[in-house]
Amino acid sequence: MGVLFKRKMNKIVAKRMLIAQSPNGEVFTTAVEFSMPYETEKLGWFCNLRMEAIQEPQYAAGTDSLQALMLTFSLAEATLLGCSKKGWQFFWPDTNEPMEIEEMFSLESFVSTKK
Numbered sequence: 001m002g003v004l005f006k007r008k009m010n011k012i013v014a015k016r017m018l019i020a021q022s023p024n025g026e027v028f029t030t031a032v033e034f035s036m037p038y039e040t041e042k043l044g045w046f047c048n049l050r051m052e053a054i055q056e057p058q059y060a061a062g063t064d065s066l067q068a069l070m071l072t073f074s075l076a077e078a079t080l081l082g083c084s085k086k087g088w089q090f091f092w093p094d095t096n097e098p099m100e101i102e103e104m105f106s107l108e109s110f111v112s113t114k115k
Contacts, residue, residue, distance in 0.1 A: 010035035023087030037065035047072040077105045
């Protein structure tokens with residue numbers, strides 16, 4: 001999981017916009033994008049992850065399309081948590097409120113904030 005690749009991104013099936021502030025203070029809007037899982041003949045299922053200006057494109061692999069997609073979500077969360085530990089900050093684009101990375105991937109957080 002998490003091996004760098006230089007392939008073109010497949011069709012985007014999920015996307016989350018966010019505002020990022022790098023450790024040197026640069027602020028920009030970017031997206032966390034997940035591709036449609038795809039199967040290879042010999043190596044199983046893959047799903048691509050792109051976070052422009054934050055991390056080189058990555059992918060995760062699984063035994064089926066659901067596992068590949070779920071592992072890619074985990075890869076995105078781990079990558080953003082690692083960035084946070086290095087001084088990156090993330091904000092919700094609609095409110096500019098600080099974003100806790102766990103909130104971005106938590107269904108419970110989504111449900112509780114949308115009531």
